[in-house]
Amino acid sequence: MNWWFPQVVRGARSSWCMSAAVTVACLSVALALSGGRSKAYTAYSLAVHKTKAIPAFARKYGLPCSACHTAWPELNAFGQAFRDRGYQLGNDRDSPIWQNPSYIPVTFRITPNWHREGATKQRLDATPGVAGPPFVSGTVTQSGFDLSGMDLWTAGTIFKDISFVLLPSSDNTGAFHFESAFVRFDNLGHNRWLNLKAGKFELDNLVSEKRFLFLSGQGGIYQSYHFLPGGDMNDFGMGDNQLGAELSGHSENSYTRYGVAVLSSTDGAVNLPANQGYDTYFTVSQAIDAGKLGIERVGAYGYFGHRPTYFQTDSGVPIPGTGTGNKPFYRIGVAGDFFFGDFELLPLYMHASDDKFLATSTPANATLPAGAQNAVWNASFLEAHYYVSPQLVFTGRFETVRMSQQAVAGTPGDLGNVDAYSGGVRWYPIMFSRAGLSWHTEVSAVRTRGAAFPTGDVWTSSVFTGLDFDF
Amino acid sequence: MRLHARGVALVSSLGVLLAAGGTTVGSAQESHVDGVTGHAAAGKKVYRRYCMLCHGPDGDGAGENAMWIDPKPRDFTLAVFKCRSTPTGTLPTDEDLLNAMSRGFVTTNMPPWLPLSRQNRADVVAYIKTFSPKWKTKTAGTPVPVPPEPALTIQSILHGRDLYQKMECWKCHGSKGHGDGPSAATLTDNKDLPIRPYDFSSGSRFKCGITNRDLYKIFMTGLDGTPMPSFADDIKPEEGWDLVHFLRTLQPLDTPELALWRGWFASHAGELKPIGPGTGQ
Numbered sequence: 001m002n003w004w005f006p007q008v009v010r011g012a013r014s015s016w017c018m019s020a021a022v023t024v025a026c027l028s029v030a031l032a033l034s035g036g037r038s039k040a041y042t043a044y045s046l047a048v049h050k051t052k053a054i055p056a057f058a059r060k061y062g063l064p065c066s067a068c069h070t071a072w073p074e075l076n077a078f079g080q081a082f083r084d085r086g087y088q089l090g091n092d093r094d095s096p097i098w099q100n101p102s103y104i105p106v107t108f109r110i111t112p113n114w115h116r117e118g119a120t121k122q123r124l125d126a127t128p129g130v131a132g133p134p135f136v137s138g139t140v141t142q143s144g145f146d147l148s149g150m151d152l153w154t155a156g157t158i159f160k161d162i163s164f165v166l167l168p169s170s171d172n173t174g175a176f177h178f179e180s181a182f183v184r185f186d187n188l189g190h191n192r193w194l195n196l197k198a199g200k201f202e203l204d205n206l207v208s209e210k211r212f213l214f215l216s217g218q219g220g221i222y223q224s225y226h227f228l229p230g231g232d233m234n235d236f237g238m239g240d241n242q243l244g245a246e247l248s249g250h251s252e253n254s255y256t257r258y259g260v261a262v263l264s265s266t267d268g269a270v271n272l273p274a275n276q277g278y279d280t281y282f283t284v285s286q287a288i289d290a291g292k293l294g295i296e297r298v299g300a301y302g303y304f305g306h307r308p309t310y311f312q313t314d315s316g317v318p319i320p321g322t323g324t325g326n327k328p329f330y331r332i333g334v335a336g337d338f339f340f341g342d343f344e345l346l347p348l349y350m351h352a353s354d355d356k357f358l359a360t361s362t363p364a365n366a367t368l369p370a371g372a373q374n375a376v377w378n379a380s381f382l383e384a385h386y387y388v389s390p391q392l393v394f395t396g397r398f399e400t401v402r403m404s405q406q407a408v409a410g411t412p413g414d415l416g417n418v419d420a421y422s423g424g425v426r427w428y429p430i431m432f433s434r435a436g437l438s439w440h441t442e443v444s445a446v447r448t449r450g451a452a453f454p455t456g457d458v459w460t461s462s463v464f465t466g467l468d469f470d471f
Numbered sequence: 472m473r474l475h476a477r478g479v480a481l482v483s484s485l486g487v488l489l490a491a492g493g494t495t496v497g498s499a500q501e502s503h504v505d506g507v508t509g510h511a512a513a514g515k516k517v518y519r520r521y522c523m524l525c526h527g528p529d530g531d532g533a534g535e536n537a538m539w540i541d542p543k544p545r546d547f548t549l550a551v552f553k554c555r556s557t558p559t560g561t562l563p564t565d566e567d568l569l570n571a572m573s574r575g576f577v578t579t580n581m582p583p584w585l586p587l588s589r590q591n592r593a594d595v596v597a598y599i600k601t602f603s604p605k606w607k608t609k610t611a612g613t614p615v616p617v618p619p620e621p622a623l624t625i626q627s628i629l630h631g632r633d634l635y636q637k638m639e640c641w642k643c644h645g646s647k648g649h650g651d652g653p654s655a656a657t658l659t660d661n662k663d664l665p666i667r668p669y670d671f672s673s674g675s676r677f678k679c680g681i682t683n684r685d686l687y688k689i690f691m692t693g694l695d696g697t698p699m700p701s702f703a704d705d706i707k708p709e710e711g712w713d714l715v716h717f718l719r720t721l722q723p724l725d726t727p728e729l730a731l732w733r734g735w736f737a738s739h740a741g742e743l744k745p746i747g748p749g750t751g752q
Binding site (some may be wrong): 081 | 540578579580582588673
């Protein structure tokens, strides 16, 4: 329903047309004002969609997107409880045997967009086309119309208390992989504190990167979740879906939640490319009902993993899956989700460490560089959302990563430090129970210390506007 | 000049009157549950986010999804509610509405909204009350008293079974509680839409709760808007509990009533007359 055009509220078709016309008109103006300044330097690929929203559920239950999402794809308290129950409302009509046989729980999502990417102080040949040296320092920009990757979501219940997710996801060239694929046994022994799933899934992060409200090249990831010091051979990212099994539980209203997972040490990659070890992840959170303010949640998490530092080889070529010389790393932290009426704050803090062998990319059977030590850093962000209505949300985020101990002696203490800024707006002119459309506009900038040519800080930036839709 | 002054005064007076009227209506649009005051204005926002697509922007149950939903969403403009603590024909208490919202309705599209904050739910209760003028002219009924549950005995179950026959519960709910009595196929609700009697053998929770106390309240208040009447004038309070004890034996659940009944039934089955027409039990 469109709240802003009450005269067409009752006519779904006319509402759609009105909204679409306004959207296209506004987008055209925006593009005319900002586009066409520079040609593409190289092809730039937006990351595969990282976010999740499933109008297939809205269709199944006849609920609007806003029932489960503060602004899709971010979950609200009701959506979290629905997810925790194994995509079940708990009204004894969740099993597919109750659904119309023609119902198929599938949805797709893609975002046609225009975006501009920029990076300052890049090393460039002094004369284009003539390989340096000499080199010069310059700014690189790229811009143009583009596509995001596509999500082809299917999720729901196989039977009462047996749920599933299958998410083939492509990059913007159409190359598919499985972003998520799991089966979950819900309410084991009729106990909501015991739910077991196995497959590939997102870590149960209190602040989900898969469901957040940022899409641009620079703002579309949490730096905190993916930061690695320069020269580090670790491949782990908190925001990456992992392969393994998770035991989780929750209270009736999902205000209290926990999760414990055992995960292959592959950062979610299939084909057992690394070693045969396992990582562990835990998370626990508690929400309180703060009356008029809303539901406030705080939580803690910890990921303890290891990665191989060398492999068995054949003629010097590493044999996949035979990694050994495992060295540890960890990520621990706290996070929150606080509402002040229509204003939401999402703070996160993370303390991280990678073993010195990982941080210096040194095989465990080799000698470490002199003075090598574990890499240690701290990361944090503060994200804010203001919900003007379920159909209009303003977003902002400040993020920082600070090295507290460099792995290699003599490395500048601030090398690799990151400051990231993002701001945007999402307007949902279409928000029915069967489909959703959002006009997403975002500006993001990231400063990385010491990464410039020849010296100094690099600023990378994104300007993004696109039509984010799913059906 | 004087005319102008009078005009200003008149307009000002009208403004004050309108404002006062608005204030009066607004202050009446509240709910009060356990120390939480819900406000209709805030509830409208919550309602539009969560409820409108089924119950409709005007609360008449004609939301855009209503055509796909069976049973149909509640029509709040009628101010007729199934789950109450109050006598049949009266308005429910604010707490009744909040509890119904929090619990959801089993075997319908209405989910439990328990994850919402209590304030949000109280606000929606206040807003729901704006859809019918009844809330301005009538007050909620006085909750039906629920006496303490007596000790479970086989006599209580057997008496409940007699009442099930005598009060003709079987006509709708069936002789074994499967919801397949001879009248079941003909039942309609207050909007002339087909309605199915509860099937005790499903083992699911009841529409208006899960406890014995909830079941007792259903007998004594009836489910307004459905063929399920109130038995408050027909049976004594203790008989209500007998009926509760018997009905629990019809559910395939691990209840003390069923355990007691099975133990007794194993050696006394031959003493029972079947439930149904013409048995006169």
